Amino acid sequence: MEFKDILSNYLKENSLTQTKFAAIVGIKQSQVSEWLKGKAKPAYDILRLIAKTTGASADFWLGLTDEY
Numbered sequence: 602m603e604f605k606d607i608l609s610n611y612l613k614e615n616s617l618t619q620t621k622f623a624a625i626v627g628i629k630q631s632q633v634s635e636w637l638k639g640k641a642k643p644a645y646d647i648l649r650l651i652a653k654t655t656g657a658s659a660d661f662w663l664g665l666t667d668e669y
Contacts (some may be wrong), residue, residue, distance in 0.1 A: 602664045605639045611657070626654050 612622055619637065623630040628647065635641040643651060652659045657669040 603639065604642050604662065604664070605637050607662060607664055608633070608636055611655070626651055 608622075611617075612619070617625075619633040620630045623633050626647075627650065632641070632643070632647075636643060648659060648662055651657075651662055655669075658666065660666045661669055
């Protein structure tokens with residue numbers, strides 16, 4: 602599964618908007634929008650930040666596991 606699909610599913614399952622997710626992680630909403638469109642992917646440092654703030658492992662965000 603691609604990052605954009607993982608992120609989209611995560612947002613739906615947790616009833617989060619792009620804006621709310623961006624605020625939780627501490628990034629711009631425009632970054633989230635680009636990821637969801639498949640135009641970009643997060644850099645390592647941002648991926649690490651996403652894993653830390655969401656409590657989901659980096660393996661989850663990389664599509665290596667289905668478990669948070």
